[in-house]
Amino acid sequence: MNEHFFSDMSVMLGRSMRHIMRSMDTIITVCITPIAMLLLFVYVLGGAIQAGTDNYVNYLLPGILLMAIASGISYTAYRLFQDKQRGIIERFHSMPIARSAVLWGHVLTSLVSNALSVVVIILVALIMGFRSSAGILEWLAVAGILMLFTLALTWVAAIAGLAANSMEGATAFSYPLIFLPFISSAFVPTESMPAVVRAFAENQPVTSIVEAIRALLSTQPVGDEIWVALAWCLGILVVAYFFAVRAYKKGN
Amino acid sequence: MDKAIEVKGLRKCYKDTEVLKGVDFEVKRGEIFALLGANGAGKTTIVRILATLLKQDGGTAAVHGFDVASEPEKVRQAISLTGQFAAVDEILTGRENLVMIAKLRHLPNPRAVADELLNRFGLNDAANRKASTYSGGMRRRLDIAMSLIGSPQLIFLDEPTTGLDPEARIETWKLVKGLADGGTTVFLTTQYLDEAEQLADQIAILHKGTIIANGTLEELKKLFPPAKKEYVEKQPSLEEIFLAIIGYKEGA
Numbered sequence: 001m002n003e004h005f006f007s008d009m010s011v012m013l014g015r016s017m018r019h020i021m022r023s024m025d026t027i028i029t030v031c032i033t034p035i036a037m038l039l040l041f042v043y044v045l046g047g048a049i050q051a052g053t054d055n056y057v058n059y060l061l062p063g064i065l066l067m068a069i070a071s072g073i074s075y076t077a078y079r080l081f082q083d084k085q086r087g088i089i090e091r092f093h094s095m096p097i098a099r100s101a102v103l104w105g106h107v108l109t110s111l112v113s114n115a116l117s118v119v120v121i122i123l124v125a126l127i128m129g130f131r132s133s134a135g136i137l138e139w140l141a142v143a144g145i146l147m148l149f150t151l152a153l154t155w156v157a158a159i160a161g162l163a164a165n166s167m168e169g170a171t172a173f174s175y176p177l178i179f180l181p182f183i184s185s186a187f188v189p190t191e192s193m194p195a196v197v198r199a200f201a202e203n204q205p206v207t208s209i210v211e212a213i214r215a216l217l218s219t220q221p222v223g224d225e226i227w228v229a230l231a232w233c234l235g236i237l238v239v240a241y242f243f244a245v246r247a248y249k250k251g252n
Numbered sequence: 253m254d255k256a257i258e259v260k261g262l263r264k265c266y267k268d269t270e271v272l273k274g275v276d277f278e279v280k281r282g283e284i285f286a287l288l289g290a291n292g293a294g295k296t297t298i299v300r301i302l303a304t305l306l307k308q309d310g311g312t313a314a315v316h317g318f319d320v321a322s323e324p325e326k327v328r329q330a331i332s333l334t335g336q337f338a339a340v341d342e343i344l345t346g347r348e349n350l351v352m353i354a355k356l357r358h359l360p361n362p363r364a365v366a367d368e369l370l371n372r373f374g375l376n377d378a379a380n381r382k383a384s385t386y387s388g389g390m391r392r393r394l395d396i397a398m399s400l401i402g403s404p405q406l407i408f409l410d411e412p413t414t415g416l417d418p419e420a421r422i423e424t425w426k427l428v429k430g431l432a433d434g435g436t437t438v439f440l441t442t443q444y445l446d447e448a449e450q451l452a453d454q455i456a457i458l459h460k461g462t463i464i465a466n467g468t469l470e471e472l473k474k475l476f477p478p479a480k481k482e483y484v485e486k487q488p489s490l491e492e493i494f495l496a497i498i499g500y501k502e503g504a
Contacts, residue, residue, distance in 0.1 A: 004358060007355075007358070008356060011352060011355045011356055014352075015341065015344065015352055018343065018344060018348070019343050022343055022382075023343070086337065086339055086342075087335040087336070087337050087339035088339050088341060090300075090303075090305055090333070090335055090339065091333060091335065091339040091398075092356070093304075093305055094303040094304065094305060094328060094331065094332070094333035095328060095332075095353075095356055095357065096325060096328040096329045096357075097356050
């Protein structure tokens, strides 16, 4: 590993964090939209939804956090694609720096910015009546799962950003990801769904991740859900990392 | 050792198309070397190989005695690349762009480096504006200023004036001359004959994948029959008329 890897990466991090803070569009999409969804589902639709819980904000929050992350990582693809398109990556690569720092800078930015939007959304949820009995350990576990989820999807985004030929192609992959929580137990229990939809909902990653986080936040036994959730995240992470690094090296 | 670049039998294919079919040339230290060729002749491919961004399929290329394929790290220490499309970060300001590159070159005082270059390149007034608001000429100036950070001994300028208006073009020429006067070796590619004529100590013409002529302007002129003296009324070129009307003074 290059001796300057960490200092180079922190320069990259500072650069893309500036990009985020200067882009109203990014802030609206990754923070305001999930908060609007939260408001919509709790105050407009929530009254008619039978989730079998007296606090729908508690029920809803994990799914909203995953949606926020799924829309947040599409900007990683966007930024990577732009850097590639505008010759910025070539400029960096012709300099005596740690080459991998360019890619890792984007990944780290994704982790930091998504963590920020998650914190903001949780604060809004608290105002809306979200309450948790979780202690430090449970919160750490929740943070760990969310980070792993972010990391896994970020590497998926990296593949899209590096391999795409157009901006639409670079960001389109995230739409199904943002939509995935709807067909899961994020908004309503899966028991109410028709058999086929229910089978899909119960066996896709979002449900297990949502259930694991929900259990941790309400200090219920997490059961097997947490292992299924971790397996999904790690599996996606490893496969996506492999293909992203391959796409990155191919581009050089 | 007085050779900045030594290229022997360089070959490169993209899929089935052979772009470089055995290219040979040398560049002496401290000179301005112009690689002249039509669009698609392979100029950028040569630059990318020399800047360690692309691997050749055959032949050798050495920069300052270091082989580009086996010692890319050492090559990157010696060079700087200014790509075809000014690769500046549009969301950052001019100053932030310069500070970023100075940090990536691990220089002790990035802010002082940035201030000095902003001064030298007449970008002081625009220093705190986003690069996206810059004119074509200003972008190119910022781009070249970024390339000078860390005092590389050899600078690649890939079509530095393509897409620039006549004023910005002359401005860029002055910059390039200034670089060479300071002892930097300049490797530039261009499709404009007058650009090579104005700037270069040594000119190589790349055509259909090989160098078909190489020498000083004087040497190249000797390849043609001696000039016949004929008296004609000199008509100003449109460029001269344009510059006269807008009141641009060369050397101003």
